[in-house]
Amino acid sequence: MDIHADMDMDGFNEARAARRARLRALSAALRYLMLFTVGLVMLYPLIWLVGASFKTNAEIFSGAGFIPRHPTLDGYIEGWRTSTPYTFGRFFWNSFLIILPKVIGTAISCTMAAYAFARFDFPLKKVLFTSVIAILLLPNVVTRIPQYMLFRDLGWLDSFLPLWVPSAFAGDAFFVFMLVQFLRSLPADMEEAARVDGANSLQTLVYIVVPMLAPALISVCLFQFMWTMNDFLGPLIYLSSVEKYPVSLALKLSIDTTEAFEWNRILAMSVLTITPALVIFFAAQRYFIEGISAGGVKG
């Protein structure tokens, strides 16, 4: 009797487990469908942009679909030539010449500033850190004019210098703040171990802190890269000769100079413009997730 009762119980439990598994599968399917739909809505403009860059000008406004009926590379070929004496490659090069020193300078200067704020005591530290926060809250536009006057007096107008030199001296309070916060979350034990091992402050920074800071530092570089790539106002204010335009200005150039806009050229060059940012973002994405400090400290 007991055995039968047990078997009935088993059967009942199995049926219940099977039903639960089915429900779980269904709920997972619904969840994914939802995610997919929302994801598509968000990504559609980007997908359309890529599709439309292969369309003819006539086709672009004929429907909301993104698959070109008559695919053509005209947009890319004509767009690359531009309406100026330079190809689009020149503008990419200009962007590169601004971004490279800016990103490297930001990484080095912000790390040093953040290390000082997070780990050392020095006179006026509180006042200085408060001013960093204050700069963070200050709208950019407030400093535009004084900065312009300063760079004009330095004779830096129509050069790349105003675009990257401030950043190379830890001028971006946001990054300093971000790194300070990250450093504060790291235990100081490793740095103390390095000091006991005989390393001075700079050696500790280079050999111990920077590797641990890598995930945050990569985020800093990535943000700086993307913001600089997208920066429009800075180059617009400081650069006057077309030969020095970065891509953000060059894109606008093709809208200004032609009477009838060649939309497919603009779209094609837009695609090219966002490509480096996308590639770098996906390549570096792993580091956002990977916490390199895991495992070094227990407890």
Add this chain to the structure above:
Amino acid sequence: MARVQLRNLEKVYGGTVKAVHGIDLDIADGEFMVFVGPSGCAKSTTLRMVAGLEEITGGEVLIGGQRVNDLAPGKRSIAMVFQNYALYPHMKVRGNLAFGLKIAGRKKPEIEAAIAEVARILEIEPLLDRLPKQLSGGQAQRVALGRALIKKPGVFLFDEPLSNLDAKLRASMRVRITELHRRLKAEGLSSTVIYVTHDQTEAMTMGDRICVMQAGRIMQVATPKELYEHPANLFVAGFIGSPEMNLLDGRIEGGDFVIGGQRTPLGPKVTDRLSDLPAEAVLGIRPQHLGLAQSGLAARLTNAEFMGHEVYLHADLEGRPIVAVVGAAQYEALGRAERIHLRPEPEHIHVFDKSGGGNVSLRPSRLAA
């Protein structure tokens, strides 16, 4: 030679909070000195001042006769093992071991040889190419030990190095560290150790001498045996020994100690000096020195903990809790009795001054030592 001397060492935080109150301590070359005390007693702060990781507010630290107050940690001929191991997470074990030597500008073959030797001593050869996150707690601790050992420092500083390990591993690491110390000493290498812990078992089993600290002051510095047998004050008496020493309030009358309405005779070492003793006092007797008897202090048994070959008897003596450790057979013989009689062994009785907390039953000569 790596003798460590602390001279009136002080630490004040923020100008007002005094953490270390003028410590004087002499640690001989090759000595294994343990700093022990409850958390917040500034034992770690003191160690960190010796290491150079904490600024010294007052007094001085001498290592090998040289004043090191203003020397960077790397120049003090010390190595330190941290509680969380503090291994460099992005370097393999090999890199962790090599770092100090690389910074010191040693040649590559020399570094390789040193790594091989340390890895052999600590049996970490198979781990050399692993990252710290791929190590278990015990392995990480051995690597941390290796990182200290490879520098061949004058003084090893340990900051609660075993507190993150489980009990079994802790016991084996304890033995390993003690053996290592003995070995270094036998090989004639400098091997002064300052070891911070809050665990009295570690302190008692490892230290040549123990420095018991409380609230930034040294309570007593002595060998483990001396601390156990002749605690200098109430704090040390209560801190060292397991189960804790029974401390009973009462007063001295004639040659007896009176607790509530009961009397127990004091031993000759106390009665010799009755005139020096205060009337109000605290009697200290270790649970191991309380025996079951037909007569003596009458108490009510409240609980018995069976520990195998012995039993901890918890009893109530005139409203004061008291613990006695008796043999399992003696406990059996009690049957189900609730009233028991406990007799303190007179030669093991300590009498403490109620106001100052000092052990007044110690001979003055011993106190001076």
